[in-house]
Amino acid sequence: MTDVEYATYVFCANFERCAKEPLAHMAERVQYAQNVYASYHGRSQSAGGGTGETLQPGQKTVSLGNFMLTYYCGCYECNEGYNDAQGRPVGSLGNPLQKNHSIAVDPSVIPYGSKVLINGIVYTAEDCGGAIKGNHIDIYMGNDANSHAECDRLGVNYAEVFLVK
Structure with missing residues (x-):
């Protein structure tokens, strides 16, 4: 077997x-x-409507368990005005956040820089937040005019999360 x-x-x-x-x-x-x-395989459409990195052949994964998924955007309400010199929303590491790439995590559960697979899309742990504790991931959805409404529409979901090795 x-x-x-x-x-x-x-x-x-x-x-x-x-x-x-x-x-x-x-x-x-x-x-x-x-x-x-x-x-x-290749590029895939994510829940948020944008393309994201996908698992490549030969990459291994390990289940981290089921996580609560929420969504945030670059608006002040979601990101509290954390922007770089060019006005782009940045994560807690100071790197610009990227739609369908960046996630906020509890670093004691998923260390910064880790890549995780969620519903077929590979995300990178680049941010944290006060409400992100334990098995909770916040997926960054961009900073355009529709991002906040899209976050509200997606609401709260649950999914199995895999660490990409």
């Missing part, structure tokens, strides 16, 4: 089907995982 097959079997939510037909069900789950990976 390969690592992918084993992980698919272990993390399957349909325990009854796995118990009755483990090989057939495992094959379906592996095919599903391969289809999901193929759909994200």
Whole structure:
């Protein structure tokens, strides 16, 4: 049994089907995982409508568990006016924030500079925030006229997060 097959079997939510037909069900789950990976190969459309970096062939990931996802933009309400000399919103490291790339994290859970995979998109931990504690990630959604409304529309979501090695 390969690592992918084993992980698919272990993390399957349909325990009854796995118990009755483990090989057939495992094959379906592996095919599903391969289809999901193929759909994200190259560039992908993220929840926020922009393109983001995706996992490249050969990159390994490790699950960090389920996280609460919220969204923020470059407006004063969301980013409290943290801007560089050019007026671009910056994260706590002083780097300009990038839409569908930058995330705010609890650095004791996800260290700064770490790359994580969320719903097929690779993000970089470049910011933190007072409300970002534990398994909570805030995804930066840009600084255009529609960004704040988009953040409100997306609301709060939950997803499994993977550390990209």
